Amino acid sequence: DTGVSQNPRHKITKRGQNVTFRCDPISEHNRLYWYRQTLGQGPEFLTYFQNEAQLEKSRLLSDRFSAERPKGSFSTLEIQRTEQGDSAMYLCASSPGQVPNTEAFFGQGTRLTVV
């Protein structure tokens, strides 16, 4: 499978615990995006990378959230001291980085449940 891969697919954690999600983009895609999606809503932009550089972080991303893409390939999204409001689907997407950058390829997401 050469699509975007996200792990784990599901994560249940207790409030206050830290969690980390991994995203493996399509090979040679230099743009990588993280979104969060709650039931019945569209994906909300969180952050994105051009290779290893983090270009933008949404105001939605509190200081409990951190994302990295250390070698410009896979990325991790960490949430510290999870809260029930963090329960959502976390989606990763990648794109080749060529204008107009409107076509992003999404993974199936990691569903986080904070209990």
Added chain:
Amino acid sequence: GESVGLHLPTLSVQEGDNSIINCAYSNSASDYFIWYKQESGKGPQFIIDIRSNMDKRQGQRVTVLLNKTVKHLSLQIAATQPGDSAVYFCAERPNRDDKIIFGKGTRLHILP
């Protein structure tokens, strides 16, 4: 906040009929408008985009119309099939920015 939204949360269409999904936007500065489709249990999938200096673009069985006067975007699906059942999101790419901003979505039901 979001500048892209949709008029209806749910649309039911008879199989074989044409579907029209509408969207209103408020950010006139966006240079691209986009439609994505999301099937149950999957991530969104790109369908088609349109640049802000165009008013119509056609793809395979889909047509996107952009009316800048009233800030309205629509997606037309010809001869709707069961496989078209999904949630459809309109989205935009703000000018000189590379993130995609999504609206709330319309669920398309196909009636047999």
